[in-house]
Amino acid sequence: MGRKLRLTIIVGHYGSGKTEFAVNYAMKMQDLYGDVAIADLDIVNPYFRTREIAERLENKGIRVISSVIGNKDSLSISAPALSPELNGLFQTEKYFGIIDVGGNPVGATALARFAHYLVEQDYNMYMVVNANRPETQSADEVIAFWEGIEDKSNLKINGIINNTHMIRQTALEDVRRGDRLAKAVSARTGIPVIYTSYIEEMVELGAYQTAGEPFAMELLMRPEWL
Amino acid sequence: MAKKLMKGNEAIAAAAISAGATHFFGYPITPQSELIEYMARELPKAGGCFLQAESEVAASYMVYGAGGAGARVITSTSSPGLALKQEGLTYMISAGIPCVVVNISRGGPGLGNILPAQSDYFMCTRGGGNGDYYHPCFAPASVQECVDLVRHAFDVADKYRMPVLVLGDGMTGQMMEPCEIPPRQEVKADKPWAADGNHVARGEHNRINAMDLQADVLEAKNEDIQRRLKEIAETEVMYETVDVEDADIVFVAYGTSSRAVKNVLSKAKAEGLKMGLIRPISLWPFPTEAFDKIKKDCKAVIAVEQSCGQMVEDVRLAVLGRWPVEFYGRSGGNPIIPDDVLKMAKDILGGK
Incomplete structure (x- = not known):
């Protein structure tokens, strides 16, 4: 399961599925190693946020850090009030931290405030890519967002996650399309593809060799009726 | 495309x-x-x-x-x-x-x-x-x-x-x-x-x-x-109906609420219960004609809304006293709970 480092930062184009990957990754890391904390640093999206499933994550022993107002009370307002608890996550070594950052360069701006803590330690910063989103269909487009995110956050991306899906209509062909894109981005940037994530319920990988490790996910963020 | x-x-x-x-x-x-x-x-x-x-x-x-x-x-x-x-x-x-x-x-x-x-x-x-x-x-x-x-x-x-x-x-x-x-x-x-x-x-x-x-x-x-x-x-009336003709309970819901109700319908079907949905697509003009498909001995028409009850007034006007009209609603941004809607429908069928 990748390189286990103390901090893993998840960035990407908005709507790429960063949060879905981040919460699935948190669950997996909690099973493997324990002591996981997940931080919701999204100042862009109002819905489909880590805080919405805080209770489920906490029941698994995962610490959830989001707004200064609390996970539940912050659901109903649009106030990017980050919690001071975040400092603890960056400064102490108690937790294996996963940081779910808001979409696009504008979302990554929130990360810059913590960049000075990060340059002094070993961290992973993974770029989530979904080839089915209209604005990230080509390597050029992905790299434009990539550069914008690095520029705004003052941090460097060191891994690619192919998270290409169509929600409940995902097929193997979507995963393949994403693989081609992730490999093209990897060839251009020299940064490896770490995982190809896929929704286990919908996609049968069979003998298909994904770029990076296959990472099986379940839809945690989407209500069953939606 | x-x-x-x-x-x-x-x-x-x-x-x-x-x-x-x-x-x-x-x-x-x-x-x-x-x-x-x-x-x-x-x-x-x-x-x-x-x-x-x-x-x-x-x-x-x-x-x-x-x-x-x-x-x-x-x-x-x-x-x-x-x-x-x-x-x-x-x-x-x-x-x-x-x-x-x-x-x-x-x-x-x-x-x-x-x-x-x-x-x-x-x-x-x-x-x-x-x-x-x-x-x-x-x-x-x-x-x-x-x-x-x-x-x-x-x-x-x-x-x-x-x-x-x-x-x-x-x-x-x-x-x-x-x-x-x-x-x-x-x-x-x-x-x-x-x-x-x-x-x-x-x-x-x-x-x-x-x-x-x-x-x-x-x-x-x-x-x-x-x-x-x-x-x-x-x-310009537009609507969708699901299993209305044979239903003992007919729900009326629009937008995302209708998706929660479709989840209720599949749960009801699995239990052998006959329930249907009228989904208004045009809210005005309201699809009054869709209600003519409901059978005479249907037990109730239930409006399901993420509100304290607004469309239910149009439902009553469309029903015109032919069947009892009930209401399920949540507000404040709270979601509709499909299991709660199903329970309400089952209670009505059970005569509660």
């Missing part, structure tokens, strides 16, 4: 551009701001005009001006923003201005909160401004339907010369789904009434006006508005 994964808000904006919209005026508000963001980025690329107004009231009069000059124009907002636009909307009804107004609604009353809600039904169907009118209002339940209904709304607006609403809740705007956007069409709608300087002889005027001081002139205008509304009521 390949399917792409889009948020409802983005898809609505893309659909408006594909429908040939040339002008957008609006003011950002959660949970529909992605719509404005998309328009700001993409409409100028299509040769159109995006302008962020200083307020919702100002935006509604920019729509009035552009629509009055014959442009295909759209504005979008969320609940309290639509409340602010009401003055412009009743003026546009009076002046006969076609436009599309999108409301991605949130919790109310007042500033409320940013969570999804369906408590703007009255404001969107009746019209929240002064005077005698209703708003044609369409309610999508999926991202693809957002695309289809926004395109349709432009045609209805042009045909009947009035504002047409598209009402989704916050979930409609924020959820991501596969959809297809048709290529952009250039619209050459015939608008001989438009104040664009092209349609009348020198010395004559096309007047776009919301004030009529003479009683007979104002009454004649009202009669014309009512004639157009009557034609809409007769021809």
Whole structure:
């Protein structure tokens, strides 16, 4: 399961599925190693946020850090009030931290405030890519967002996650399309593809060799009726 | 056309551009701001005009001006923003201005909160401004339907010369789904009434006006508005029904609530229970005719809304005492719980 480092930062184009990957990754890391904390640093999206499933994550022993107002009370307002608890996550070594950052360069701006803590330690910063989103269909487009995110956050991306899906209509062909894109981005940037994530319920990988490790996910963020 | 994964808000904006919209005026508000963001980025690329107004009231009069000059124009907002636009909307009804107004609604009353809600039904169907009118209002339940209904709304607006609403809740705007956007069409709608300087002889005027001081002139205008509304009521009804004919319980739900109810239907079916759904797609005109499909000994018609009970009044008018009408609702942005809806239906079947 990748390189286990103390901090893993998840960035990407908005709507790429960063949060879905981040919460699935948190669950997996909690099973493997324990002591996981997940931080919701999204100042862009109002819905489909880590805080919405805080209770489920906490029941698994995962610490959830989001707004200064609390996970539940912050659901109903649009106030990017980050919690001071975040400092603890960056400064102490108690937790294996996963940081779910808001979409696009504008979302990554929130990360810059913590960049000075990060340059002094070993961290992973993974770029989530979904080839089915209209604005990230080509390597050029992905790299434009990539550069914008690095520029705004003052941090460097060191891994690619192919998270290409169509929600409940995902097929193997979507995963393949994403693989081609992730490999093209990897060839251009020299940064490896770490995982190809896929929704286990919908996609049968069979003998298909994904770029990076296959990472099986379940839809945690989407209500069953939606 | 390949399917792409889009948020409802983005898809609505893309659909408006594909429908040939040339002008957008609006003011950002959660949970529909992605719509404005998309328009700001993409409409100028299509040769159109995006302008962020200083307020919702100002935006509604920019729509009035552009629509009055014959442009295909759209504005979008969320609940309290639509409340602010009401003055412009009743003026546009009076002046006969076609436009599309999108409301991605949130919790109310007042500033409320940013969570999804369906408590703007009255404001969107009746019209929240002064005077005698209703708003044609369409309610999508999926991202693809957002695309289809926004395109349709432009045609209805042009045909009947009035504002047409598209009402989704916050979930409609924020959820991501596969959809297809048709290529952009250039619209050459015939608008001989438009104040664009092209349609009348020198010395004559096309007047776009919301004030009529003479009683007979104002009454004649009202009669014309009512004639157009009557034609809409007769021809623009849209709805979906699921298993209604055989159902012992019939739910009525629109937008994302209808998706929670479809989940209830599949659970009921698994238990051998006969339940059906009427999903109004046009909220006004309300699909009264769909209720004629319900069997005589149906036990109850249940309105399911993310509100304290608004559409249920139209349900009662459509039922006209033929079956008991019940209501399930949540408010404050809380979600409908399919299991609670199922329990309520089972209690009614069990005679509780």
